[in-house]
Amino acid sequence: MKRKLFLLFVGLMVIFVLSACGSKSQEDVVKELNSKLGDLNSYKVNAKMTLQMGAEPQVYEVEIWHKDPTYYRVNLKNAKQDQSQMILRNDEGVYVLTPALNKSFKFQSDWPQNSSQAYLYESLIKDIIEDKEAKFESTKDHYVFETKTRYQNNKMLPVxxxxxxxxxxxxxxVKVMDVDHNALVTVEFSKVKFNASFDKDDFDMKKNMTGAQLGLPAMAQVNAKEFAVKYPTTEIPGVSLIEEKEVSFEDGKRVILTYDGEKSFTLIQEMAQAVTTTGAATYVKGEPVDLGFTVGALTDRSITWTQDGVDYMIASNDLSPEEMVNIARSVQGDGIK
Incomplete structure (x- = not known):
């Protein structure tokens, strides 16, 4: 009997050892990712991105194209409102396209090399490789890493x-989380095609603008005179809304929200005007910053962005760039007044 128990014990140990030998360590997986990053020539990816930064979750369909070394095309589409925006990078620079308004903005920027990007595969690999304290878990079907993010001016999403x-x-x-490990951005990937092929002009700005405009409503329908005023849902201690002023124009209105207290800032909202003629992109000072639902232009004293046909600007001499980004991300509905 003892012999049988001993042989059973030995057999279980052998199975355990063989099983352990078959599983990859964190170092093994990181090494493979490093190799994959070096061989990564191109890909096409589809994903669903959910934001939990406002009063209600916002869901976006995301289509990502990448061709080595620096060609990118990221199409963000609001699943409910049929609004889209595109980030494009080619030899000429970085562009943000708003097809419904026939607008294109150009940045001189190193995007996306300068920070984390939750929907870009090579950015995720870099986050894993560069975090020497990353946590690792191996499940039945997945390798799971918990890493620090590399977002600029943002301590709101550190992990x-x-x-x-x-x-x-x-x-x-991918789940991007706050300091309490609440997922504020979730990206679920549905289709990933490596070594994808592209036509010569797939990253051309004019071609993408024209293609994205097919099937869109007329510009006049987009430019409604009225829009719902939105307020930040992020609260800054000691700061409150002290004035809300509306200025009317023949073709719309401008709403100016003034916040004051320990720090002060102004939030301006105005119906965006469509461009009726196709011309060169407008050069924008500052860095493109990912707000999740759109891309903004960030400087030391302001951040501007367009969402659902409305132009927004936060201006302040007191807020840090990080604070302006956090407030901008939370301007999604009825919030703190």
């Missing part, structure tokens, strides 16, 4: 969980 498929190390899901 992320990156889930990779074991089969080919493709991205499965």
């Amino acid at each position: 992320q969980e990156i889930k990779l498929n074991k089969k080919d190390l493709s991205p499965a899901m």
Whole structure:
């Protein structure tokens, strides 16, 4: 009897050892990711991005194209409101396109090299490689990493969980979390195609603008005279809304919200005007900053962005760039007044 128990014990130990030998360590997976990053020539990815930064979740369909070394095309579409915006990078620079308004803005920027990007595969790999204190878990189908993010001017989203498929190390899901580990941005990847092929002009600004405008409503329908005023849902201690002023124009209105207290800032909202002629992109000072639902232009004293046909600007001599970004991300509905 003892002999049988001993042989059973030995057999279980052998199975355990063999199983352990078959599983990859964190170092093994990081090494493979490093190799994959070096061989990454191109890809096409579809994903669903959910934001939990406002009163209600906002869901966006995201289509990402990348061609080595610096060609990018990221199409963000609001699943409910049929609004879209595109980030484009080619040899000429970085562009943000708003097809419904026939507008294009150009940045001189290193985007996306200068910070984390939850929907860009190579950015996720870099986050994993560069964080020497990353946590690691191996499940049945996935490798799961918890890493620090590399967002600029943003302590609101310091950590992320990156889930990779074991089969080919493709991205499965990313959760970008706040200091309490609440997921504020979730990206679920549905289609990943490596070594994708592209036509010569797939990253051309004019071609993408024209293609994105097909099937859109007429510009006059987009430019309604009225819009719902939105307020930040992020609260800054000691700061409150002291004035709300509306200025009427023949073709719309401008709403100016003034906040004051320990720090002061102004939030301006105005119906965006469509461009009726196709011309060169407007050069924008500042850095493109990912707000999740759109891309803004960030300087030391202001941040501007367009959402759902409305132009927004936050201006302040007191707020840090990080604080302006956090407030901008929370301007999504009825909030703190």
